[in-house]
Amino acid sequence: MHKRKKATEGEKVLAAIYAIQLELRRAQAGFQDETDEALIDSYIYEIISLHKKYEYYLRRAKELGLAAAGCAKIS
Structure with a gap:
């Protein structure tokens, strides 16, 4: 076992952080391709929400003194 x-x-x-980066790319691609006004608004709110989450996790990473593979320490 x-x-x-x-x-x-x-x-x-x-x-x-990595998951949010992927979600942001997907939402931004959807926003670029969308023509319906309601769905464009939906993508805008989703992108704003994901940015807020991303900012939170970047702050946590900085507080923990983390660095991603191949990157410098977050400061």
């Missing part, structure tokens, strides 16, 4: 390693808070924060 293998014990699964529990993710640290730092690993969770970095995973959230």
Whole structure:
């Protein structure tokens, strides 16, 4: 039986940052391709919301002194 390693808070924060980056790319692509006014508004709200989440997780990463692979420490 293998014990699964529990993710640290730092690993969770970095995973959230990467996931939000992907969601932002998807939402921005949808926004660029959309022509319906209601859906454009929906993408705008989604992008704003994702930016707020992204800012939160970047602050947490900085507080924890984290750095992503191949990147400098977040300061």
